[in-house]
Amino acid sequence: MSAVWPAMDDTRRAVLARLAALDEEAGKADPSTLLPLARTELRRLADGWRRLLAVHRPGSDGRCMACRTRIRARRWPCQVWRTAHEQLIGEEVPHRRRSGD
DSSP: OTTHHHHHHHHHHHHHHHHHHHHHHHHHOOHHHHHHHHHHHHHHHHHHHHHHHHHSOBOTTSBBSSSOOSSOOOBSSOHHHHHHHHHHHSSOOOOOOOTTO
8 A cells, every 4th residue: 555655646746746837938039939838738627627526526416536545435516526626717606504504
């Protein structure tokens, strides 16, 4: 099991390094360099969000298919969808009223 953790740490480092590099490029690149990069990265980010959200779909029981744990499943929309909404739409998902409210 301990062999898994270094790979996870390497993955985390690689992703965070890529995000830092994109931040740096966005802050200093000239328009002729930035425009092609932005086009490529926007397509990649949109595709990545679509693939991630496809995995986090609601099941027939109204719970997220990907966020299930042995003990309980998370209600949909799960945190991944809530984060997507916040990041892409710019606002939090309204809280759902519970039955009996």
